[in-house]
Amino acid sequence: MSLPRTMRALRLTAWGSPPELVEVPVPRPSAGQVLLRVGAAGLCHSDLHVMDSPPGRMPYELPFTLGHEVVGTVVDAGPEVDPVWLGRQVAVHGVWSCGRCRACRRGRENYCFALTGPVGCGLGYDGGLADYLLVPDVRHLVAAQGADPVRLAPLTDAGLTAQHVVRSLDGELDGATAVVIGVGGLGHLALQLLAPADLACLVAVDPRADARTLAIRLGADAVTADAADAAEWLDDREDGHGADVVIDFVGTPETMRAAGDLLAPGGRIVVVGSGGGSIEVAKGRDLPRGFAVAAPFWGTRRDLEEVVALAATGVVRAETETFTLDEAPAAYARLRAGGVRGRAVVVP
Template sequence: MRGATSPDRRSRSTADGSRRDRRLVAECPPVERESACTGCRRRERNGDSLMEAFGKLAPEAWNLGRRDVAEPRPSAGDALVRVAACGICGSDLHAAASDPGFEWISPPVTLGHEFAGVVEAVGPEASGIEAGQHVVATSIQGCLRCDTCRAGTTNLCADRRIVGLSYDGGLAELTVLPAAQLVPLPADLPLRTAALVEPLSVAVRATRVHTRIVPGDRVVVSGPGPIGLFSAQLAARAGAEVVVLGVEQDRSRRLALAERFGLRTATVGEGIDTRVSEALDGPPDGWIEASGAGAALLDALSTVRRGGALTLVALYGGEVAVNPTFAVRRELTFSCSYASVREDYVRAVNLLRRGAIEIDGLADPFPLGRAHDAFEAARSGEVVKPLVVVDDALARGQPVDTNTTAPLA
């Protein structure tokens, strides 16, 4: 994500373990805990409990891996969250690849901002959140003092900080972040489903704030990833005629998923303007670009009707050469939608709780120990949404022994 400030060195969160693992560690001889107890995933170093975390280890591209870090504890205003599941998205891939706009990231850092979990403990001065609550985290923390934040657009704060990029995120058993970043969840929404709230909130903002859809509009959504598929469903719910556009390799999985969700599809290539117009019975009024591919942006410019509108919700790995005169002479309206704010999260939670958005088949689960495989699957396009399940029982809503007792002093 572009424009965030340098990472803050908050206490590093991590891990993959359980309460049972803690008891096993406690039974091991203190001086032999790492070597003698081979079944324990949790170890100790200098008296600190260690946990497994996955993230970016060094500035070089794709230097990813696991590391052992100390269990975090919440400071004033913070909350400690036990992670159930965490998605991997395009921003994580940009960060892993050290793409332009992500140079400010200071490894090592635990990645992951699309996570859901349970509040394990809260620090002093934390308000609005209690131990035991199911939560998701808003990915961006604004300063809350500037005019931008006061206007409600914390996602645009010049001093914003991003969980999983500026400081440690959700690819770990436990993570610490400001309590103000947490959004409470209804108890009947499974945490595995709630891990999709963040990408859905991005689509909510793109369609609710930046794409003014009226019933009968013809809309193309390019990029059949999670945000594109969510945006297409939301546009259809608003009454638009929608076509989801992908490349040929998307046909077997991503576009097939779109069709299962009741959406029409097409593939890019020569004559795309004609094929889109045939599918929609006319040129598109609007185009939501969610692929991050420069070619898709150029297709949108040449295909959307005169006087039409483009909404860009993707991040791009580099510059795209666009002739503004072409857009001016067609009176095209551009709108850019970046991330989301708390209100968008609340709307996303309600949509998922009501079952108003199709998600079946969208996510492929990976255990934390296979987080590297999850990144490779995302990188290759093999899966639509890799979902790292940190605590399977918690993610599925089964009773779990979590330490949801009292605030930490």
């Protein structure tokens, strides 16, 4: 197959600045690498945190192409790659782990010990907001033949991270009261992944009215505009006593304080959002007896396989708004302004 020599790519070229759409060479795969024609790439709020970082905060060298939620079709491969991959549609597991360290051997690739600098696709290495994407190894691909790439792309981070969180709560959800803070890209998928659990009550929090409407449609029993109101709502219930699980997809000082206030004894706070908040993890202070606090990062390859399978059976379905690559900078601006419902997805 003949490939063009150059392609468009949305690159971060300076810290604290919006990315730029530039022309770059189409990479050529060698050894065990594969080249994907990008079918769709989701825009994550994390990209805004990355763009906004001052020089020196992120362990990444500039420039690199953004886009860590990617679905594509394998169009070229290095000589070490099994040719069965050619022509397959795949979801990219963006954590480009080493595959050899203890964390990788235990199937915890998202905590790979080798990832001390760039993390993977679109996070230090060139990502999928481009016509083509070079992936270092087929270990990072999950086959997803026949699925709509636009619905699939958000599952590779928003859905994957939500699945990782929900799986980590296995055994803690039955009969529990849960609160989801932030019903954006990640939160709206988490609500769907929580829905099959036998929860006593699921409350969603978002200041945006359209996000709250979406949350009700996706199975929330109640919605509030701020997390403090969720505490009141829960206390008014017959079995009150706060929430057994609080998943904070915002992570600002306000939401994390509210998460602590909401927590029931023996409850767990899962902080996913990177909003700069903190919480004092100290015994006998503000948090109730038996608390747990976790701050998971992305998800494992197995989580990605699971969430892709759940989408195939209709358990989870991303709400998406589609943009062209030229429109991506404007779409990021909309995401920043809180104007995206579900996930913004670029089709280059």
